[in-house]
Amino acid sequence: MPPVVSSADMPATGTQDEGVRYGPALTLLASLFFMWGFITVINNTLLPHLRSVFELTYFQAALIESVWFIAYFFASIPSALLIERIGYKKSLVTGLLIMAAGALGMMLAASIPSYGVTLVMLFVIASGITLLQVAANPYVAVVGKPETASSRLNLVQALNSAGTMLAPAFGAYLILGRSKSGTAAAGTVLTEAERLADAHAVILPYGLVAAVLVVLAVIIARFPLPVMSGGSKDGEKKKTRLLNPELLKHRNLVFGIPAIFIYLIAEIGVANLFINFVSRPDIGNMTHEMAGNYLSLLWGGMMVGRFAGSAIMQRFDAGKVLAVFSIGAFVVMMITVFAHGPVAMWSLILVGLFHSIMFPTIFTLGIKGLGPLTEEASGLLVMAIAGGALVAVQGWMADTYGLQTSFLLTAACELYVLFYALWGSKPTHVEPDLVAVEAE
Known part of the structure; x- marks a missing residue:
């Protein structure tokens, strides 16, 4: 294990030599971003499918996604502790194997079929993704110049968006396209036999996902990844703690945690x-299978936005770029709430473009200047992804006030992101930077 090194002891980062050194590692890490984006967004096609199979209300269907994001809350700090104990590389492998176990469990849940087992297995998959998030996000942020960390994380998050863009087509074909509920007209009532047959449509896609995750775990286990280390004034790494008072000195982290939490409410x-929404007669007037293909455009917009954002942030301040994107997101969400037909549909699709840079940019602004506190800060920021669990609140709003009106909650979330971009993200205390020092 190499000695702890501070940024003051290291040469300037971001040179061509370092680009060569870290290029293969970043490429492999990008594959992780792709996979967890892919698996997360399968849920978007899974939810309307399960809503028909189990005859769920909007609230009950949203509760499935809530369980997914509650896992981030419970698994984040244990993930940070595990990384401290076994290192980043073994933690990445462990996270992938946990996800594979959950995917195999989804095959069992579909075979029974069981709503309860489905919830448990989604929790397991999300716990594995949480471990990957806590490890991979700060990893990417430190392998290069600190001032371009947001650009770098947006670049690999663009691969995450590539996964989210392909997942709806995968889910629409292998889940919705192979089920009665996915191909029937909106409002069709299924028989018990049809619901049972529909439940089995989940077995094949999750079997394929489990196989890919195991292969990726083997590849990473054999790959030489850089060791991430950090400096402190006394030259020793600080022990991870759940409530470290040192973290409160950093305004960008204190306001960044709720920024991640609130943004996830909007995105999810x-x-x-x-x-x-899109399949409604007064909006897009289409089947769930067709609407699933349009969902790919939403996630495709996020991929385009992240590639563009990565380039833009090479020249412009990340906070200012975040502010512009949050204003754009607020405007299109207000159009979605008050417009009808194709205008409302396309404005909702367009919000993907404006949401694109929000998570990676908030994350890198949140850990900026945290130095040896980065692992703890990363764990707390990933814990804030649990904000996605409050999608159940929007489900309740949709049941009570109408699906279209419920998007007012999304618009309100964009305003907090704007506040964070303009003021909350400004660092108030700076620690020595973390650096990647050599392969393990």
């Missing part, structure tokens, strides 16, 4: 209700 609310 839009994605989960998209198919039901």
Whole structure:
């Protein structure tokens, strides 16, 4: 294990030599971003499917996604502790194997079929993704110049968006396209036999996902990844603690945690209700299978936005870029709430473009200047992804006030992101930077 090194002891980062050194590692890490984006967004096609199979209300369907994001809350700090104990590389492998176990469990849940087992297995998959998030996000942020960390994380998050863009087509074909509920007209009532047959449509896609995850775990286990280390004034790494008072000195982290939490309410609310909204007769007037294909455009917009954002942030301040994107997101969500027909549908699709840079940019702004506190800060920021669990609140709003009106909650979330971009993200205390020092 190499000695702890501070940024003051290291040469300037971001040179061509370092680009060569870290290029293969970043490429492999990008594959992780792709996979967890892919698996997360399968839920967007899974929810309307399960809503028909188990005859769920909007609230009950949204509760499935809530369980997924509650896992982030419970698994984040244990993930940070595990990384401290076994290192980043073994933690990445462990996270992939946990996800594979959950995917195999989804095959069992579909065979029974069981709503309860489905909830448990989604929790397991999300716990594995949480471990990957806590490890991979700060990893990417430190392998290069600190001032371009947001650009770098947006670049690999673009691969995450590539996964989210392909997942709806995968889910629409292998889940919705192979089920009665996915191909029937909106409002069709299924028989018990048809619901049982529909439940089995989940077995094949999750079997394929489990196989890919195991292969990726083997590849990473054999790959030489850089060791991430950090400096502190006394030259020793600080022990991870749940409530470290040192963290409170960093305004960008204190306001960044709720920024991640609130942003996830917006992103997940839009994605989960998209198919039901677009398929309505007064909006897109289409089947769930067709709406699933349009969902790919929403996630495709996020991929384009992240590639563009990565380039833009090479020249412009990340906070200012975040502010512009949050204003754009607020405007299109207000159009979605008050417009009808294709205008409302396309404005909802367009919000993907404006949401694109929000998570990676908030994350890198949140850990900026945290130095040896980065692991703890990363764990707390990933824990804040649990904000996606409050999509159940939007489900309740949709049941009570109407699906279209419920998107007012999304618009309100964009305003907090704007506040964070303009003021909350400004660092108030700076620690020595973390650096990647050598392969393990």
